[in-house]
Amino acid sequence: MLSFGILVLLYFYSHYFFANGTAHIGVMFTAFLSVASTLGTPPYFGAMVLAFLSNLxxxxxxxxxxxxxxFYGANYVPLSKWWGYGFxxxxVNIIIWLGVRGVWWKFFGLW
Structure with a gap:
């Protein structure tokens, strides 16, 4: 499970290196899901986690x-604050979606 956690964090934070979500998901979702399945993660659970993180x-x-x-172009939020607040x-999102939601999914037998 630790290896899947590292994989998930890598998937999520590698978004800093992509120009948009479509490119990131298109290039990495299938590859990361394949690696997660190889590591022993249940495929449905792995797909759900990556899908939710793709949105967040x-x-x-x-x-x-x-x-x-x-919002950025209108100068509502300065760049440094955007990246800081985004991180x-x-x-918080990862704690909620993987921590709390992970327990919820376990309760319902999704993994």
């Missing part, structure tokens, strides 16, 4: 999701 990673950067450039909120 858009808030990391000022270019990560379609609406972000509008802090991502930690």
């Amino acid at each position: 990673m858009g808030g990391l950067t000022h270019y990560g999701i379609g609406s972000a450039p509008v 802090l909120i991502s930690v």
Whole structure:
């Protein structure tokens, strides 16, 4: 499970290196799901985790999701604050979606 956790964090934070979500998901989702399955992660659970994180990673950067450039371009949020807040909120999101949600999924037998 530790290896899957590391894989998930790598998948999520590698979004800093992609210009948009579509490129990131298109290139990495299948590869990371294949590696997760090889590591022994149940395929459905691995796909669900990567899918949820694919949605959440858009808030990391000022270019990560379609609406972000509008807010950034209008100078609502300075770049340094955007990346800082994006990282802090991502930690909270990961704790909620993988911690709390992981227990919930275990309760319902999804993994």
